[in-house]
Structures are given as C-alpha cells and as structure tokens.
Amino acid sequence: MKHTERVITGLTIFLFAVAAGPSLATPPDVAREEAELAINLKPDVKIGKDLYRICAVCHTPEGWGTANGYYPQIAGQLPSVVIKQLADIRARNRDNPTMYPFSMPSSLGGAQEMADVAAYVAQLPMTPHNAVGPGRDLDYGAELYKKECAECHGKDGEGDSQEHIPLIHGQHYDYLVRQFRWIQMGKRRNADSKMVKQIRRFSPRDIHVVMDYVSRLRPPEARVAETGWRNPDFPRFDRHSMPPLMRHHPNPQMPPERPTR
Numbered sequence: 023m024k025h026t027e028r029v030i031t032g033l034t035i036f037l038f039a040v041a042a043g044p045s046l047a048t049p050p051d052v053a054r055e056e057a058e059l060a061i062n063l064k065p066d067v068k069i070g071k072d073l074y075r076i077c078a079v080c081h082t083p084e085g086w087g088t089a090n091g092y093y094p095q096i097a098g099q100l101p102s103v104v105i106k107q108l109a110d111i112r113a114r115n116r117d118n119p120t121m122y123p124f125s126m127p128s129s130l131g132g133a134q135e136m137a138d139v140a141a142y143v144a145q146l147p148m149t150p151h152n153a154v155g156p157g158r159d160l161d162y163g164a165e166l167y168k169k170e171c172a173e174c175h176g177k178d179g180e181g182d183s184q185e186h187i188p189l190i191h192g193q194h195y196d197y198l199v200r201q202f203r204w205i206q207m208g209k210r211r212n213a214d215s216k217m218v219k220q221i222r223r224f225s226p227r228d229i230h231v232v233m234d235y236v237s238r239l240r241p242p243e244a245r246v247a248e249t250g251w252r253n254p255d256f257p258r259f260d261r262h263s264m265p266p267l268m269r270h271h272p273n274p275q276m277p278p279e280r281p282t283r
C-alpha cells in the first residue's frame with residue numbers, strides 16, 4: 023500500500039470508530055452493566071462508611087435527607103436500588119446535576135465502591151419524622167395505592183430488591199411528589215416503562231393523595247431510629263458546613279414547610 027492509501031485507510035477506520043463508538047453503548051446500557059456488576063459483588067460496609075462521608079454533606083450523616091424533600095432520605099433503601107440509581111446518575115441516565123460530580127469515579131470509585139456505600143446506606147435506620155402530606159382524602163389515596171402501586175412497590179411500600187423497585191415508605195412527601203411528576207412527564211429517563219404507562223392518567227389530585235398515603239406508610243419498627251438519634255459513625259461531622267439549603271430554604275421554588283409525623 024502506498025503511504026497516502028495507508029493514511030486514508032487509517033483515517034477511514036478512525037472515523038468509523040468515532041461514529042460507531044457512542045451508539046454501541048447507550049447510557050442505559052452502561053448503567054445496567056455497571057449496576058449488575060456491583061449488585062453481584064460482596065460489599066464491605068466498613069469501606070462503605072468511609073465513602074459515605076462525602077454523601078453525608080447533602081444526605082446528612084443519618085441519611086435522612088431534608089424534610090423539604092430537596093435531598094431524599096436514602097437510609098434504609100434497598101442496596102440494589104441505591105446501586106442502580108448511582109449507576110444511572112453516573113451514566114447520565116438520570117439527571118441529577120447537584121450530585122453528578124460525586125457519583126463520578128474520582129469521588130466514588132467503581133462498582134465495588136458502589137456496592138460498599140450501598141450496603142452502608144441500606145443498614146442505616148430510617149427517620150422517625152419524615153415529612154408527610156396535608157392528610158386529606160387518605161382513603162382515596164389508599165385505594166389508588168392498592169390498585170395501582172402495591173403490585174410493584176409492595177403492600178407497605180417496602181419495594182422489591184430483585185427487581186430494583188424502590189422502597190418508598192417513610193420518604194419525604196415533596197420528594198415523592200417531585201419524582202412521581204418527573205416519572206409521569208418523562209423527565210426521569212430511568213423510569214420504569216410499565217409504571218409510566220400505569221400512571222399516565224393520574225391527575226394532580228391523584229398524585230398528591232397517593233403520595234400523602236405513601237409518606238404515611240410506616241417502615242417496620244425495627245428499621246426506624248429513635249427520636250433524636252445521631253449517627254455515631256460521624257461524631258465530629260460539621261453540620262454547619264452543609265449546603266445552605268439543608269438548614270433553611272429561601273429558594274422560592276422550594277415547597278412550603280410540611281408537617282412531619
């Protein structure tokens with residue numbers, strides 16, 4: 023082959039590789055592969071605790087998030103769900119601009135670290151005082167939940183580890199409402215397609231009452247912390263270094279204060 027021919031052949035192969043590369047592995051593929059790998063690893067909870075230090079800045083040392091729902095409670099979440107969400111956020115299969123940098127390998131590491139931190143998060147006891155909705159039409163909320171949600175999220179909102187279906191009981195009301203809306207409008211790209219279909223016709227009122235009901239579903243007593251519990255794994259955690267939204271939320275987009283149980 024003449025030199026110019028070699029250059030042209032090389033260039034063609036290079037251009038093909040560039041064009042084909044990204045389409046071979048889409049964000050959902052990348053996320054699924056990494057999540058599957060992590061779910062099957064043996065986690066080390068002690069390493070998970072060290073990794074959790076960075077998460078605590080937003081999700082609080084207890085993993086309880088904030089009552090305004092900006093930061094979700096993650097304590098007690100099923101490990102397979104935490105792993106799937108981390109993998110989705112990292113692969114940009116779920117938008118989370120606030121957390122994205124902290125999901126990257128430079129902060130979190132790889133599949134093993136995902137498994138470790140997920141195991142740590144899962145064993146944290148849940149808040150006894152999550153924010154609940156206004157408490158209207160709870161009977162209708164219960165009826166909707168039994169008919170439309172229980173088959174996947176479980177009778178008591180306990181989720182399903184095998185299917186990576188989130189545990190939703192005891193979650194802050196405004197977080198639940200936000201996620202549900204985003205799932206319904208397609209903004210949460212990693213949503214479950216069957217769920218999207220099932221909730222297509224939910225009205226704003228349906229959404230609020232069913233989420234009010236879910237926010238009041240109690241996790242099992244053994245999984246809930248005592249009032250005032252502070253995570254002893256982080257005795258010197260500087261709570262004043264938390265982002266301002268944690269302490270008060272002057273942001274006009276923030277929902278109003280909600281009652282907690």
Ligand code: HEC
Pocket residue numbers: 073074076077078079080081092093094095096103104105107108117118120121124125130139140143188200
């Ligand atoms: C800079 C703040 C910040 C940091 C640090 C952070 N997160 Fe988050 N995280 C968020 C926000 C905000 C959301 C909710 C985004 C939304 O509304 O979709 C979230 C959502 C999540 C979710 C999804 C919860 C659900 O119910 O779907 C998981 C799981 C999670 N974070 C785990 C972690 C872990 C583990 C770490 C540490 C490695 C971490 N986060 C670090 C801000 C943060």
Ligand code: HEC
Pocket residue numbers: 106166167170171172173174175185186187188189190198199201202212213214216217220221232233236
């Ligand atoms: C066909 C099964 C299915 C049905 C029915 C279903 N869901 Fe889901 N739901 C899922 C799956 C799977 C996810 C997680 C998607 C992902 O991977 O991020 C999810 C996610 C959610 C989330 C986000 C949780 C979080 O922590 O971020 C909420 C809230 C939710 N569902 C509430 C409901 C409610 C309320 C109903 C009934 C009106 C319902 N779902 C019906 C399967 C289902």
